[in-house]
Amino acid sequence: MTATSKDRQRRWSPTARREFMAGLLFASPYIIGVLVFLAYPMISSLYFSFTRYDIPKTPIFIGLDNYVKLFTDDRFFPKALWNSLYLTIFGIPIQLAFSLFCALLLNMKIKGQAVWRTIYVLPNLMPAVVMAILWNWMFNPRLGLINNVLKIFGIKGPLWFASPEWSKPSMIIMLTWGVGFMIILYLAALQGVPNELYESAEIDGAGNVRKFWSITLPLISPVTLFQLITGIIWSLGFFTQAYLIGGGGTNNPGAPQGSLLFYGLYLYVQAFEYLKMGYASAIAWVLFLISASVTVLILWSSRRWTYYDVV
Amino acid sequence: MDIVQSQAAPKTRERSPAVVVRRALGTGARYALVIGVALLFLFPWIWLASTSLKAPQQILQIPPRLIPNPVMWINYYYGVTYINFFKYLGNTLIITSAVIIGRLISCSLVAYSLACVQWKGRNILFAIVLATMMLPAQVTMIPIFIIFSRLGWINTFLPLTVPAFFGDAFFIFLLRQFFLTIPKELTDAARLDGANHWNIFSRVVMPLSRPALATVIAFSFIWTFTDFQGPLIYLKDRDLWTLSLGMRGYLQRYGAGGGTAMGAMMAAATLYTLPMIIIFFVAQKTFIQGVVTSGLKG
Numbered sequence: 001m002t003a004t005s006k007d008r009q010r011r012w013s014p015t016a017r018r019e020f021m022a023g024l025l026f027a028s029p030y031i032i033g034v035l036v037f038l039a040y041p042m043i044s045s046l047y048f049s050f051t052r053y054d055i056p057k058t059p060i061f062i063g064l065d066n067y068v069k070l071f072t073d074d075r076f077f078p079k080a081l082w083n084s085l086y087l088t089i090f091g092i093p094i095q096l097a098f099s100l101f102c103a104l105l106l107n108m109k110i111k112g113q114a115v116w117r118t119i120y121v122l123p124n125l126m127p128a129v130v131m132a133i134l135w136n137w138m139f140n141p142r143l144g145l146i147n148n149v150l151k152i153f154g155i156k157g158p159l160w161f162a163s164p165e166w167s168k169p170s171m172i173i174m175l176t177w178g179v180g181f182m183i184i185l186y187l188a189a190l191q192g193v194p195n196e197l198y199e200s201a202e203i204d205g206a207g208n209v210r211k212f213w214s215i216t217l218p219l220i221s222p223v224t225l226f227q228l229i230t231g232i233i234w235s236l237g238f239f240t241q242a243y244l245i246g247g248g249g250t251n252n253p254g255a256p257q258g259s260l261l262f263y264g265l266y267l268y269v270q271a272f273e274y275l276k277m278g279y280a281s282a283i284a285w286v287l288f289l290i291s292a293s294v295t296v297l298i299l300w301s302s303r304r305w306t307y308y309d310v311v
Numbered sequence: 312m313d314i315v316q317s318q319a320a321p322k323t324r325e326r327s328p329a330v331v332v333r334r335a336l337g338t339g340a341r342y343a344l345v346i347g348v349a350l351l352f353l354f355p356w357i358w359l360a361s362t363s364l365k366a367p368q369q370i371l372q373i374p375p376r377l378i379p380n381p382v383m384w385i386n387y388y389y390g391v392t393y394i395n396f397f398k399y400l401g402n403t404l405i406i407t408s409a410v411i412i413g414r415l416i417s418c419s420l421v422a423y424s425l426a427c428v429q430w431k432g433r434n435i436l437f438a439i440v441l442a443t444m445m446l447p448a449q450v451t452m453i454p455i456f457i458i459f460s461r462l463g464w465i466n467t468f469l470p471l472t473v474p475a476f477f478g479d480a481f482f483i484f485l486l487r488q489f490f491l492t493i494p495k496e497l498t499d500a501a502r503l504d505g506a507n508h509w510n511i512f513s514r515v516v517m518p519l520s521r522p523a524l525a526t527v528i529a530f531s532f533i534w535t536f537t538d539f540q541g542p543l544i545y546l547k548d549r550d551l552w553t554l555s556l557g558m559r560g561y562l563q564r565y566g567a568g569g570g571t572a573m574g575a576m577m578a579a580a581t582l583y584t585l586p587m588i589i590i591f592f593v594a595q596k597t598f599i600q601g602v603v604t605s606g607l608k609g
Contacts, residue, residue: 016431019428019429019430020430020431020432022424022428022430022507022508023424023428023429023430023431023432023433024424024430024432025424026420026421026423026424026428026508026512027420027421027424027425027433027436029416029417029420029421029476029477029478030417030421030436030440030477030478030483031436032477033417033474033477033478034439034443036458036477037451037455037474037477038439038443038446038451040454040458041450041451041453041454041455041458042450042451042454044454044457045450045451045453045454048453048454055457055460102348105341105344105345105348106345108341108345109341110341110342110345114595116345116349118591118592118595119349119352119353120348120349120352121591122352122356122588122591123352123355123356125533125584125587125588125590125591126584126587127536127537127539127554127555127558127583127584127587128537128539128555129537129539129555129558129559129580129583130359130558130580130583130584133558133561133562133576133577133580134355134358134359134577134580135355137358137362137573137577138355138358142373143370143371143373143375144375145354145358145375148373148374148375151374152374177351177352177355181602184598184599184602184603185602185603188599188602188603229445233445233446233447236447237447237448237449239539239540240539240540243539243540243543244539244559244562264449267449267452268540271452271453271456272456272544277453277457280453281453281454284449284450284452284453285450287447287449287450288446288447288450291445291446291447292445295445
């Protein structure tokens with residue numbers, strides 16, 4: 001069926017035409033969706049990014065002014081860019097390493113694996129709003145749980161979310177607590193590594209560390225690639241907890257001292273607080289260009305460090 | 312630890328006492344690690360529940376106590392009355408159910424066209440699906456907002472629900488992967504019996520895909536029920552708020568410290584989280600399968 005219909009596609013036999021119509025019909029919701037919610041918005045936001053568009057006024061074409069202003073005359077934009085890069089460059093590797101560590105723990109021969117797995121994953125399901133409220137409370141410098149526990153060990157805890165130096169590390173700690181599904185994915189990948197490989201490595205006298213570096217890491221590298229890309233894209237658009245803890249609004253967003261003014265938050269503030277849709281579209285397009293080039297770069301470099309079909 | 316030790320010992324191949332002891336220590340360390348990390352994961356939950364049951368003066372106590380005394384169950388009453396909790400819950404459930412229905416219909420149809428119909432253009436469409444999964448939502452957020460505001464849909468649930476009826480890249484991908492695992496003999500046999508695509512879709516593929524559809528339901532529920540940015544942009548009217556906006560209402564009114572409302576806020580937060588935990592326990596296998604399908608075969 002497959003072969004014949006493919007051969008006939010060029011001549012558009014009745015079968016091919018019928019299949020085409022059926023395919024088109026079944027796919028039509030998404031085709032409309034792509035046109036209305038993807039293609040049109042992409043193009044129009046590119047156009048808006050070259051305009052001054054303070055809704056409800058109509059857009060006025062101003063060429064590259066928005067982009068020039070972003071990189072030369074906006075003291076918040078470099079800050080937002082830096083904050084998000086910080087969150088990504090430090091946060092994502094920490095989250096990947098921690099979730100791999102947790103997956104390795106869960107993959108050991110232990111009793112009650114399902115129970116432990118549930119406990120490890122559950123934080124991923126906590127609503128972002130609740131997560132922000134709860135961790136803000138636990139990180140409370142005076143009354144919070146964490147500084148009071150540190151006090152027991154004679155450590156004077158920092159101000160966490162209230163200090164410009166510690167607010168981003170606090171955010172990373174909070175997000176690392178919620179890695180959840182990353183652990184599940186790594187665990188599934190670990191369970192997919194064939195046991196024979198470990199056994200033959202053992203015969204060759206490889207220790208645990210050697211087995212981890214030479215067998216485990218290469219064989220789970222496709223999953224690392226997937227998590228790296230999705231993690232980076234998510235991290236660059238990070239919004240909810242930053243908005244709730246750092247604050248939105250036009251007055252001092254991303255407090256303290258703009259240290260929680262992440263890219264997604266700055267985009268929101270420009271678009272929905274200042275209602276500067278043209279300027280915000282430029283911010284959005286820069287985000288798109290950054291994440292697209294990072295994705296391409298990682299995919300391109302991944303040929304050197306991911307392994308498919310080794311077995 | 313004794314139980315562990317006695318169970319681990321017989322499995323060791325060499326029986327010399329030194330090896331037995333070393334293995335036992337290894338097992339002990341293993342469990343210590345697993346339990347230690349589990350405590351790190353658990354403690355914030357315990358703290359949430361504990362704070363939700365504390366009286367205001369105990370919340371301000373230094374050092375903080377783990378066990379609330381007295382146990383303030385009344386915080387849960389305050390929690391649902393300080394904000395219009397059940398109204399927000401109702402709104403959230405309306406939006407969530409509409410999104411689930413929309414995605415079940417649209418994503419399964421589209422996934423069927425990608426997995427089971429041989430048509431020109433499906434490779435292009437699949438490439439678009441994959442590319443869209445990598446696209447940050449922020450890029451299209453502004454024009455979509457402008458479209459919806461021109462339609463007069465601000466302060467309605469429509470901007471949050473209607474797009475679900477036009478498919479979603481992640482779930483289309485997930486369902487396509489599942490549909491591809493359905494044995495071809497089944498659909499071919501149906502076709503030989505004269506079934507058209509609609510019949511094959513509704514009578515063969517859909518009934519066999521309950522686990523995958525459950526994944527769509529479970530993930531859609533979690534993500535829509537907890538969504539914050541969408542409702543924040545589109546729902547200004549207090550009567551239309553979802554629970555995530557309602558919870559922000561606590562922060563707006565009482566500040567991050569929560570003040571006297573801290574117990575109530577934590578009680579409401581606990582109630583808000585509860586459905587997620589229940590869903591996870593009911594559909595644990597579904598979730599794990601879904602995560603694995605999206606990541607491993609991607």
